[in-house]
């Protein structure tokens with residue numbers, strides 16, 4: 001069956017916003033596979049972050065895929081601007097005020113990949129109606145809004161359930177896990193079938209980016225070798 005490689009996506013929410021170019025270059029040089037950008041509107045989540053201008057600024061520093069996580073109430077209004085800003089994958093929340101069907105059509109007509117995210121309190125079966133057309137499913141390991149939170153283990157059975165369905169249909173969609181990923185939880189998430197690992201604090205929090213990425217890389221490899229597929 002078609003499967004995507006294991007990929008690490010540093011989350012720029014944990015980087016120094018005043019030195020974002022340096023943060024991008026450092027992680028890219030250390031082998032990052034993509035970057036994750038957390039867009040928050042102060043409505044869907046309590047926090048506020050940034051909009052398309054920062055995505056466009058990051059795009060000028062790297063050719064790697066940009067995974068744009070839209071924690072916003074009305075993603076439909078903003079798909080177009082984030083696609084034009086250089087987003088590779090636009091990830092909307094299934095809890096947002098939006099029609100997934102319309103977003104899939106819009107995203108694909110704009111030439112971007114489309115992902116759907118679920119919060120920890122959302123049952124995984126909300127994903128099933130769209131699964132065969134999504135380019136990515138994102139299972140949140142924390143309640144969205146802030147970096148540096150502790151991983152909620154209930155994400156693991158959800159990852160396993162999505163992995164089972166993706167494999168059953170031969171889908172190569174990314175299975176992403178976002179929030180609370182450390183060298184320990186990365187092993188478990190990889191074992192549960194995740195292929196795309198969003199890492200904020202575990203990359204930019206302390207120590208060196210290169211060492212952190214190397215440690216996370218070996219953790220996901222270890223986990224995926226034990227994966228029940």
Ligand code: DX5
Nearest residue numbers: 011144145147148180200201
């Ligand atoms: C949380 C964001 C995450 C965040 C992850 O709402 O969606 O992408 O940056 O940060 P860590 O890895 O520190 O939990």
Ligand code: ZN
Nearest residue numbers: 038069178198
């Ligand atoms: Zn995120």
